[in-house]
Structures are given as C-alpha cells and as structure tokens.
Amino acid sequence: MSRLALRKKVRTDLRQKVQGLLPGLIMPLVLASLWFFFSSRSILPAPGAVLDVLLDPSADLLSCGSLFWNTGVSLIRVLLGLSIAIMLGTPIGFLMGASGRFRHFTFLVTELARPLSPIALLPLSIIIFKDTSFTEVLGLNQLKYSRNILNELQIGMVFILAWGGIFPVILETMHGVRGVRKVYIEAARVLGASRLFIFRHVLLPASLPDIFAGYRMAVGRCWMVIIAAEMLPGTNSGIGYLLRYSYQLSRLDIMLACIFIIAIIGLVFSRGLELLGEKWLLLRARER
Amino acid sequence: MSLSIMNLEKSYSDISGKNLRVLGPIDLSVQNGEFVCLLGPTGCGKTTLLRVISGLEQADCGEISSEKGRLGYVFQQGALFPWMNIESNIKFPLKAAGMAADLCRSKAEEILDLVGLYEFRKSFPHELSGGMQQRTALARGLVTGPDLLLLDEPFASLDTRTGINLQEMLRNLCRRLSTTVIFVTHNIEEAVYLSDRIVVMGHRPGRIVRDESLSLEWPRNRLSSTFTEVLLSFRHTFEELVDPSISS
Numbered sequence: 001m002s003r004l005a006l007r008k009k010v011r012t013d014l015r016q017k018v019q020g021l022l023p024g025l026i027m028p029l030v031l032a033s034l035w036f037f038f039s040s041r042s043i044l045p046a047p048g049a050v051l052d053v054l055l056d057p058s059a060d061l062l063s064c065g066s067l068f069w070n071t072g073v074s075l076i077r078v079l080l081g082l083s084i085a086i087m088l089g090t091p092i093g094f095l096m097g098a099s100g101r102f103r104h105f106t107f108l109v110t111e112l113a114r115p116l117s118p119i120a121l122l123p124l125s126i127i128i129f130k131d132t133s134f135t136e137v138l139g140l141n142q143l144k145y146s147r148n149i150l151n152e153l154q155i156g157m158v159f160i161l162a163w164g165g166i167f168p169v170i171l172e173t174m175h176g177v178r179g180v181r182k183v184y185i186e187a188a189r190v191l192g193a194s195r196l197f198i199f200r201h202v203l204l205p206a207s208l209p210d211i212f213a214g215y216r217m218a219v220g221r222c223w224m225v226i227i228a229a230e231m232l233p234g235t236n237s238g239i240g241y242l243l244r245y246s247y248q249l250s251r252l253d254i255m256l257a258c259i260f261i262i263a264i265i266g267l268v269f270s271r272g273l274e275l276l277g278e279k280w281l282l283l284r285a286r287e288r
Numbered sequence: 289m290s291l292s293i294m295n296l297e298k299s300y301s302d303i304s305g306k307n308l309r310v311l312g313p314i315d316l317s318v319q320n321g322e323f324v325c326l327l328g329p330t331g332c333g334k335t336t337l338l339r340v341i342s343g344l345e346q347a348d349c350g351e352i353s354s355e356k357g358r359l360g361y362v363f364q365q366g367a368l369f370p371w372m373n374i375e376s377n378i379k380f381p382l383k384a385a386g387m388a389a390d391l392c393r394s395k396a397e398e399i400l401d402l403v404g405l406y407e408f409r410k411s412f413p414h415e416l417s418g419g420m421q422q423r424t425a426l427a428r429g430l431v432t433g434p435d436l437l438l439l440d441e442p443f444a445s446l447d448t449r450t451g452i453n454l455q456e457m458l459r460n461l462c463r464r465l466s467t468t469v470i471f472v473t474h475n476i477e478e479a480v481y482l483s484d485r486i487v488v489m490g491h492r493p494g495r496i497v498r499d500e501s502l503s504l505e506w507p508r509n510r511l512s513s514t515f516t517e518v519l520l521s522f523r524h525t526f527e528e529l530v531d532p533s534i535s536s
C-alpha cells in the first residue's frame with residue numbers, strides 16, 4: 001500500500017471510529033446542558049466550577065490533600081487488598097475446583113461468608129485492627145507524623161477490601177476449573193501428560209477466561225467497597241473521605257469532582273481489564 | 289506392542305440406577321505390529337473398548353495385559369485443545385514426555401507435512417474445517433511414534449480422496465514403525481483396505497461376532513475381484529447384525 005493510500009485509510013478509519021462514538025455522546029451532552037441550565041437556579045455548582053477543581057488536581061483541598069493524593073491513596077488501598085484477594089483466592093478456588101474433597105471441606109464457610117457485605121465487617125475490623133497502618137507493621141515509626149502513603153494503608157481497610165475481592169475470585173476460579181471439559185483432561189492423560197503438566201498446560205489455560213472474569217468482578221467490587229468504607233469512620237484520607245468531607249462543608253464543586261473521578265476510574269478498570277483480557281491473553285481463541 | 293484382553297466386561301448404570309452391560313465378555317489378542325480394524329454398528333461399544341484399553345475407563349472384570357510402551361489415541365471428536373494453535377497441539381505429547389524444544393519442533397513439522405497441514409500450523413482449531421481438525425488429531429496421535437495406536441473413526445468426516453490419501457499415509461507409517469494399531473470404523477471398505485485383520489462387533493452387549501485375518505496382498509487394489517469378495521462377505525456379516533432376518 002502506498003504512503004498516501006495508507007494515510008487515507010488511517011483517516012477513514014479514524015472518521016469511522018469517531019462516527020461510531022457520536023451516538024454515545026448525545027446523552028452526556030444533553031445531560032451536561034441540563035446541568036448547565038439548572039445550576040444557575042439551584043444550589044448545584046456550575047460545570048465550570050467543577051471543571052476548575054478537576055483541572056488543578058495537585059492543589060490542596062480543604063486541608064485534606066490534593067485530588068491526586070486522595071485518588072492515589074484509594075487506588076493503592078484497592079490494589080493492595082485486591083492483590084491479597086487474588087493471591088489467596090486463586091489457589092483456593094483452584095483447589096475447590098479440582099478436588100471434590102476440598103470443595104466439601106470449604107463449601108459451608110465460603111457460602112456463609114460470601115453474602116456478608118464487607119462494609120458490615122468494617123466496625124469489627126476497626127475493633128480488631130484498631131487504626132494500625134503499614135507504618136507500624138513495618139516498624140517505620142519515624143514516618144508516622146509525615147504525609148506518607150504507608151500511614152494511610154490501614155490493616156482493617158485492606159482486610160475488608162481483600163474480603164470483598166476474594167469471593168468473586170474464588171467462585172469464578174472454581175467454576176472455571178470445574179467447567180473444563182473432561183475430554184481435554186482425558187486427551188492429555190492418554191497422551192502421556194503428568195498431573196503437573198495437565199495442571200500447567202490444560203487446566204490453567206482452559207479456565208483462564210473465567211479466572212480473569214473473577215478478577216474483573218473483584219476489581220469492580222473493591223472499588224465500590226473502598227468508596228463506601230472511606231465515607232465511614234476509620235480513615236481521614238482517600239477519595240471517598242474527600243467526598244464526604246466536602247459534602248459536610250457544603251463544597252459541592254469538590255464533591256461532584258470526586259464523583260466524576262470515581263466514575264472515570266471505575267470505567268477505566270472495567271474497560272481496561274476487558275481489553276487486556278482480549279488482547280493479551282487471547283481469551284477469545286476458545287471454541288465457539 | 290502386543291496386547292491381550294481376556295474375559296473383559298463393562299457395564300454402565302443409567303439414570304435410574306439400572307445396570308446396563310455395554311461390553312459382553314470379550315477376548316481379543318493383538319500381535320505386535322498388527323493392524324486391526326474394529327468394525328461394528330453404532331452404539332456397540334467400540335469407543336468404550338478403546339477407553340478401557342487406554343486406561344481411561346476401568347473394566348468391571350477381566351484382564352488386559354500389554355507390554356509397557358507409548359500410547360497414541362485419536363478421539364472420535366478430535367479433542368483438540370482450542371487455546372493452542374495446531375503446531376502446539378501436535379507438540380503436546382512430545383512436550384509432556386519432556387522432549388527438547390527444537391526436537392519437538394522438527395518432529396511436529398515432519399508430521400504436519402505428512403498430513404498436509406504445514407501452512408496451517410499457526411491457526412487455531414476453530415479456524416479449521418472439520419476434516420482438517422481430524423487430521424490434526426491424527427497427527428497428534430502419531431507424532432510420538434507410539435507403540436500402540438488407538439484410533440476412533442479418525443477419517444469419518446473426510447472426503448473420499450483425502451480419506452484414501454490419509455489411509456495410505458497411516459498404513460505406510462505404521463508399517464515402517466511396526467506400530468500396533470486398533471482402528472475403529474463404520475466404513476467396511478476402509479477396514480478391508482487397511483487392516484491385517486478385521487474384528488466385527490455386535491451389540492447389546494458388545495461382543496465379537498467375527499474375527500478374521502485378511503489374506504489380501506499389498507498393495508491392495510480396491511477394484512480387484514478378491515477385494516470386492518472380501519468386502520461383500522463383511523458387508524453380509526454387518527447386514528445380518530443389523531437385521532438378523534436377512535440371514536436366510
């Protein structure tokens with residue numbers, strides 16, 4: 001293809017993409033103009049005021065730290081809780097899927113614990129863990145009175161995040177492993193594969209799409225849990241805390257900015273993981 | 289590898305818990321390097337017999353004795369791994385046996401050439417036609433150069449021409465490696481063309497009704513009168529099985 005033709009193709013591709021997005025933009029535009037219209041005759045702040053807050057994300061807000069800082073605190077809490085959920089949940093789910101005995105052994109506990117909202121456990125976890133943060137766990141007491149991320153990572157918070165994330169991971173992994181078609185395992189067996197080889201090259205890849213779906217659900221849940229948890233006692237940082245605090249001080253511009261950030265990050269999490277799943281892991285190269 | 293089966297029985301219990309005998313007492317011994325075709329109407333237990341021989345299924349009673357050796361198995365429905373491309377599928381048994389990567393590749397490429405799928409080695413199973421998938425499954429069963437090869441209707445969805453080419457290829461390869469083969473098929477002509485010996489199974493319960501070594505010389509000519517004679521005689525046995533009233 002010549003240079004010119006290539007450029008033309010890129011341009012038409014781009015145009016098609018933009019045209020594909022246009023219908024989806026109608027609703028937001030309508031909502032934004034409604035907002036613009038009503039904000040002048042209500043207590044709702046004007047879009048411009050919210051935009052001002054969003055466009056200066058490193059400015060300190062209400063002496064609680066910047067948008068950057070609070071978003072970062074929430075994100076790091078989620079990532080920490082999520083990693084624990086994944087690291088514990090995946091092997092547990094795998095064992096539950098592969099071994100009937102282990103499944104019967106753990107079944108009752110997981111079934112009882114699963115519907116229990118992590119938020120319901122927040123008071124209990126504050127009682128148990130106090131406000132112990134990673135600074136104390138790691139013995140870095142000299143950091144205690146400076147602004148350091150470790151001070152904001154309370155054990156109790158990470159615990160309920162891990163709690164919220166672990167059940168989707170366990171259940172989806174278990175379903176994935178149980179759902180691997182028997183004929184694949186049999187084929188591997190008669191072709192001389194050992195148990196370990198079957199685990200690595202059959203069970204794992206065949207259940208990967210489900211495991212990944214579990215991770216995606218876990219990320220979504222953790223993001224919901226952290227916002228709710230930060231609005232409750234037990235912390236004074238994070239985007240959820242900033243949201244509640246700005247509400248208390250009637251700074252609705254900051255509050256709306258927080259809501260925007262929460263929505264955008266939620267979107268990036270779910271769409272991003274979806275794309276990652278399709279592109280990297282070739283999850284679609286399965287039987288149709 | 290020689291194989292001998294004595295007094296083998298196998299039942300399945302159906303949903304109501306009733307026991308259903310699938311394989312009646314079966315006695316069969318296969319010599320080293322022999323090419324045996326297992327011919328029988330649908331549902332007579334051919335697949336079940338292969339599964340018992342390969343150890344995937346436990347027999348209720350009876351004995352199977354064989355030497356130790358590599359096993360090749362080609363499933364009735366391909367059973368290719370959908371998350372691996374064709375080449376990786378074929379390399380699977382080699383890697384499972386711990387073979388070095390470059391040796392795996394050269395062996396896989398050799399067999400890919402034989403079944404005519406070299407250009408498609410990077411495709412995934414769902415991107416291939418049914419016949420190509422079957423050829424891949426065949427290649428995966430053959431690639432280790434097994435001592436005992438169990439094939440469950442491997443050529444069922446191929447057109448006649450491709451089927452004949454692959455029959456030729458399989459036959460030559462197995463003779464060269466003196467592989468012991470048990471080849472399940474519905475197709476009487478295929479059986480007569482390929483095998484040293486044909487075992488006909490009847491159903492309810494699955495049992496051996498005819499067991500005969502063929503005296504046809506190689507290479508076989510499908511149009512010769514001796515070939516047609518043998519073919520007709522087996523067709524007769526087969527028809528009788530399905531509808532006993534013809535026998536008169």
Ligand SMILES: Nc1ncnc2c1ncn2[C@@H]1O[C@H](COP(=O)(O)OP(=O)(O)OP(=O)(O)O)[C@@H](O)[C@H]1O
Nearest residue numbers: 300301302310329330331332333334335336337364
């Ligand atoms: N897992 C099972 N549970 C219960 N019954 C079974 C099971 N597997 C096979 N059967 C029964 O055993 C009988 C023989 O089945 P099998 O698959 O061995 O037949 P087949 O000779 O291979 O037939 P086809 O030529 O159609 O492949 C059938 O009647 C089937 O219903």
Ligand SMILES: [Mg+2]
Nearest residue numbers: 334335364440
């Ligand atoms: Mg069968």
